[in-house]
Amino acid sequence: MLKRYFQPYTFRGRMMIALYISAAFSAVVSLLFAYVIAHVNVQSELQLQQQALGVYLLEMDSRTDLSMATMLGMVDDVEDTHVEQVDLTDPDLPEDLAVTLSMRQVVTVLDDMTKSPVTYVQLSDGVVRISSLYGRSLFVVAFFRIISTSLSFLAVFVLMTTFASFRLSKPVQTLTRAHERVQEGDFTVRLPDDHPGEMGELMRSFNDMTEALGSTAYLQKDFISSISHEFKTPIASIRGFAKLLQMPSLTEDQKAEYISMIAQESDRLSRLSETLLRLSALEQQTTLASLTTFSLDEQLRQVILRLEPAWSQKDIGWQIDLSEVSVTSDQELLNQVWVNIIQNAIKFSPAESEIEVRVFREGNAIVEIQDHGCGMTEDAQKRIFDKFYQADKSRTQEGVGLGLSLVKRIVDMMGGTITVTSAPNQGATFRVELPVSPPRHHRHDSLPAHSEQEADHV
16 A cells, blocks of 8 residues: 555656665664764763773872862762762672772773763772763763764755755656657657766767657658659549540540550559568568579670660660679569669660660679769758658659669668769769678578569659
8 A cells, every 4th residue: 555655656756765765774874883983982081081080089088188078079970970989898899899999090890882981999988989970871972962963964965865866857857758749749859968978878869769750750751742642643544544435435546545544554553552562571671582693794784675665765875884793692682773773874864865884893793873864962862762752853753762762772681882973964873882792691592582573663
């Protein structure tokens, strides 16, 4: 029952309780040590005080003719002491006390560390006992010496603990509120990153996370817009031509034309769906399938020949410099890389221009594909490999911005790199660097290969 009411649910609550427990434990330990020290000090003070009084009585007895009663009356109740005459035959006295006292010595007896000392001195008329007015126990004396200091210390410690808990928990509370805003979909929240130590690293990591989530959210919105447009256009065309086919006055040539348009738009939808599924599968795939050793330069020649209908319509020429380079990789996946890059080069090249393709080896296999088309800005180069990104927002070009994302994913899986160099109206150069043999952790022989017919447009 008590646990339910006192269980701390917040970081600050747990911290405060932990600090309070630490403070209480520290206070108890401090009280114990302080009591021991104060007890020893009080004992020493009383012992010195009683011995000094005993010496004073001995001197007074030797120098004066005063009776014991007179001398005791003069020193009784002086400096919190009690002086009285005792009989040496008292059974409570130590056995060897008479012998020591007969030598005119001041004798202090300490029976227990918890009790006050008692001093004996022998005068001419008998033995005198000097004891403390505090009685046989020193606990009260020692306790009152330390209680005020300890309570002051405890009060200051509690105040400092409360202040420290609020101070230390403030960044955590800030992080919690920021996390709640992110859960609500606000990816613009940023935390101050000037905190030292682990908390600063945590806040910087949080800022990096929200920035990445914001970019992803932007791309998802752009994707929805792109996909909506790309699906809407062919669906509208199919619906329109299907309605036209219902007209009774159509000629056979018109029917054939409309059926052909419906088939083309259906193929477009099919390619778009296949591309999305293929990209999703590649994101889940981490190793390569169907590794073979093949000629990279010959593969590029075959891709160029396969795309001949596209570049011959624009009367595009080729400058080809293909050195003999063999690689061990997934041939089908790599074929998609060249199809996508070369299709982009053809698509963005003006009529009667040239495309340059170079293959050579500098440790790794390197392929450079350069066009002389419209080029791209520096900002577009930074995002060209992002999913669903299109540098051409006019949508006059075919595609939804998935081709180069697929290319980047394949090259990464092969342990290679891909970069682009471009400027507006100065064309673009794509450079792919691949290991001749993929690293061991990129290999796997049981994954399904992908067909080269699954190439996509950017």
